[in-house]
Amino acid sequence: MISVLGVDVGGTKIAVGPVDRAGTQLAPPVVALSQTSDEESFLLGLEAVLRRALKEFERFEPGAIGLACAGTVDRARREVVSSPNLPLVSVALGPTLQEALGMPVVLENDGNAAVLGEALAGAAAGLRNVVLLTLGTGVGGGLFIDGKLYRGAHGGAGELGHTVVQMGGIPCRCGNRGCLEMYASGPALARYASSRARDPERDPNGTLIALRERGELNGGVVSKLAREGHPGAIEAVKQLADWLGIGLVNIANTFDPDMIVVGGGVGELGELLLRPAREFLRRTAMPPGSEEVQVAAAKLGNRAGLVGAALATWEVVEGTG
Amino acid sequence: MISVLGVDVGGTKIAVGPVDRAGTQLAPPVVALSQTSDEESFLLGLEAVLRRALKEFERFEPGAIGLACAGTVDRARREVVSSPNLPLVSVALGPTLQEALGMPVVLENDGNAAVLGEALAGAAAGLRNVVLLTLGTGVGGGLFIDGKLYRGAHGGAGELGHTVVQMGGIPCRCGNRGCLEMYASGPALARYASSRARDPERDPNGTLIALRERGELNGGVVSKLAREGHPGAIEAVKQLADWLGIGLVNIANTFDPDMIVVGGGVGELGELLLRPAREFLRRTAMPPGSEEVQVAAAKLGNRAGLVGAALATWEVVEGTG
Numbered sequence: 156m157i158s159v160l161g162v163d164v165g166g167t168k169i170a171v172g173p174v175d176r177a178g179t180q181l182a183p184p185v186v187a188l189s190q191t192s193d194e195e196s197f198l199l200g201l202e203a204v205l206r207r208a209l210k211e212f213e214r215f216e217p218g219a220i221g222l223a224c225a226g227t228v229d230r231a232r233r234e235v236v237s238s239p240n241l242p243l244v245s246v247a248l249g250p251t252l253q254e255a256l257g258m259p260v261v262l263e264n265d266g267n268a269a270v271l272g273e274a275l276a277g278a279a280a281g282l283r284n285v286v287l288l289t290l291g292t293g294v295g296g297g298l299f300i301d302g303k304l305y306r307g308a309h310g311g312a313g314e315l316g317h318t319v320v321q322m323g324g325i326p327c328r329c330g331n332r333g334c335l336e337m338y339a340s341g342p343a344l345a346r347y348a349s350s351r352a353r354d355p356e357r358d359p360n361g362t363l364i365a366l367r368e369r370g371e372l373n374g375g376v377v378s379k380l381a382r383e384g385h386p387g388a389i390e391a392v393k394q395l396a397d398w399l400g401i402g403l404v405n406i407a408n409t410f411d412p413d414m415i416v417v418g419g420g421v422g423e424l425g426e427l428l429l430r431p432a433r434e435f436l437r438r439t440a441m442p443p444g445s446e447e448v449q450v451a452a453a454k455l456g457n458r459a460g461l462v463g464a465a466l467a468t469w470e471v472v473e474g475t476g
Numbered sequence: 477m478i479s480v481l482g483v484d485v486g487g488t489k490i491a492v493g494p495v496d497r498a499g500t501q502l503a504p505p506v507v508a509l510s511q512t513s514d515e516e517s518f519l520l521g522l523e524a525v526l527r528r529a530l531k532e533f534e535r536f537e538p539g540a541i542g543l544a545c546a547g548t549v550d551r552a553r554r555e556v557v558s559s560p561n562l563p564l565v566s567v568a569l570g571p572t573l574q575e576a577l578g579m580p581v582v583l584e585n586d587g588n589a590a591v592l593g594e595a596l597a598g599a600a601a602g603l604r605n606v607v608l609l610t611l612g613t614g615v616g617g618g619l620f621i622d623g624k625l626y627r628g629a630h631g632g633a634g635e636l637g638h639t640v641v642q643m644g645g646i647p648c649r650c651g652n653r654g655c656l657e658m659y660a661s662g663p664a665l666a667r668y669a670s671s672r673a674r675d676p677e678r679d680p681n682g683t684l685i686a687l688r689e690r691g692e693l694n695g696g697v698v699s700k701l702a703r704e705g706h707p708g709a710i711e712a713v714k715q716l717a718d719w720l721g722i723g724l725v726n727i728a729n730t731f732d733p734d735m736i737v738v739g740g741g742v743g744e745l746g747e748l749l750l751r752p753a754r755e756f757l758r759r760t761a762m763p764p765g766s767e768e769v770q771v772a773a774a775k776l777g778n779r780a781g782l783v784g785a786a787l788a789t790w791e792v793v794e795g796t797g
Contacts, residue, residue, distance in 0.1 A: 227763065227764070282629075283629065296730075300622070300626060301621070301622070305622065306732075307605065307732025308603075308604065308732055308733055308734040308768070309732050309764040309765060309769075311728075311729075311763070311765045311768075312730065312731055312732040313730070314729040314730070314762050315729070317725075317729045317762055318725075318726040318729055319641055319722045319726055320640055320641065320642075320643055321641075321642060321643050322641055322722055329760075329762055331725065331760040338643075397643075398643070404638075404640060404652065405639040405726075407632075408632075408635040408636070408638045408639055409617075409619075409633065409634070409635070409636060409639060409730065410628060410633055411627075411628025411629055411630055411633040411635075412629055438651070439650070439651055439652040440652075441632060441635045441638055441650055442548065442632070443548070443630040443631065443632050444628070444630060447632075448630075
């Protein structure tokens with residue numbers, strides 16, 4: 156066994172790649188679109204892409220499979236309990252695939268997998284206490300504490316997007332109000348940009364208005380505009396950075412970690428977003444964390460889930476997890 | 477060695493008691509007032525009360541001393557770096573006392589000591605993942621993760637009172653705005669009651685006005701009035717419970733612990749405060765934590781620091797900490 160197949164099981168696509176014990180991805184991934192119309196077609200599609208990958212990566216002698224899934228995962232039963240983007244409710248994905256493919260299959264929550272990837276083989280390699288904050292359509296997190304993944308007493312730890320930063324604030328899909336996800340996600344960035352449309356100084360060529368009218372004003376587009384120097388988009392990023400700063404301070408004052416890694420689609424803004432947020436942290440967090448806690452962009456990008464799921468599986472196979 | 481002397485080093489008083497390996501306090505504490513005018517008189521006073529306690533508790537054969545201090549503690553150097561209520565800046569309390577008294581002396585932050593006490597010998601005895609939230613003049617915290625005290629990468633973890641729950645909210649003494657401490661502490665409770673003075677329905681006998689005019693409207697008094705059924709004080713406790721609920725949800729969604737223990741002077745309100753806050757948690761936290769995370773009142777009360785400091789010292793002396 157030279158590799159474990161790491162699998163990022165997303166609502167749009169499934170990516171599978173061989174990963175060695177050190178967390179190195181040995182080849183570009185096999186990618187397929189997810190079939191999410193119903194459970195059966197989803198499972199058939201997933202099994203098909205895994206069979207294809209096992210063949211494609213035969214030379215890397217894969218001996219086990221690790222899947223990263225969004226949602227609530229029961230690790231012991233290797234079951235997806237519920238998922239925001241997969242048509243799975245209480246589906247024992249692990250045992251089913253293990254029987255079909257004849258090798259160990261491990262399930263991990265995607266935030267957990269991602270922090271494991273970044274902490275063992277990414278931006279925080281070699282550090283013992285790492286918190287991952289992912290800014291995308293939602294805001295997620297993962298906790299690596301004292302050299303190990305921390306999943307909580309019931310597998311639900313690390314939901315950093317659903318910590319309240321504004322009592323009585325914007326209603327969140329989780330049922331609460333004022334969650335960080337409502338202020339530091341891609342949709343929030345689009346909202347901040349939208350509020351600057353129709354302002355001739357901030358949207359000189361009407362770009363934001365046009366995008367909004369076409370229904371195309373999203374976090375990714377605003378990020379791109381900000382990098383190109385669009386004034387309204389840059390202001391929107393600064394507004395997002397204020398909220399990210401609050402998120403970072405809360406993490407620093409709670410965990411005092413070695414490093415906070417910021418990932419996700421919005422996180423790809425890099426220093427344009429991180430610099431002002433880090434400055435806010437330095438100014439307002441409690442010492443010694445205010446000076447000591449590092450803030451860095453994720454290094455593995457969208458490969459963090461795939462690599463982390465494989466690393467979690469290596470640990471299970473070797474009995475060290 | 478049958479006992480370790482646990483010491484709660486407060487700004488008002490110092491309490492010293494013998495604690496066995498199981499966390500049982502073997503006798504009522506020796507208590508003395510703190511001398512906080514300057515460093516020298518503080519140290520002389522502390523040494524004197526420790527000598528008195530060593531004599532008083534001779535029959536329990538104390539073999540080491542553990543001190544719980546508010547503020548930033550450098551455990552390796554056994555030094556108080558800074559403290560909100562003690563006249564100590566970068567004072568190597570551990571080595572100094574160890575030389576004077578001829579036995580090992582260990583220093584621990586008071587929040588850390590308290591969570592260790594509650595997790596090993598208090599409300600959460602036997603549980604592996606425990607978060608302590610103390611509501612007093614300030615709001616503090618302590619983290620017990622995977623069966624061990626978690627102090628953070630630089631000793632600063634657990635500052636839960638300085639997580640932001642209201643972006644741009646009330647300025648906090650830490651330099652930030654909108655910290656939980658500004659909304660869930662004793663002074664916040666007094667503020668909530670004060671805003672109900674002069675309202676004949678909520679303060680029928682003018683009790684709150686009279687207290688406020690005498691400068692005696694504080695969290696302790698409001699707690700007492702609420703327990704006695706005073707309508708304005710009960711409303712103030714409910715307002716505090718809303719904010720405590722936010723604090724509990726943030727802890728549950730972040731840590732998904734076995735139990736959140738609520739201590740401190742305001743925490744002594746017990747179920748009057750905890751019931752509505754727990755209901756808010758059940759309603760708004762993410763599953764499975766929303767159902768599973770227990771919320772309980774601290775059991776050791778103001779002995780948690782003393783007992784926890786002793787337990788931390790037992791671990792050091794035995795080489796298990």
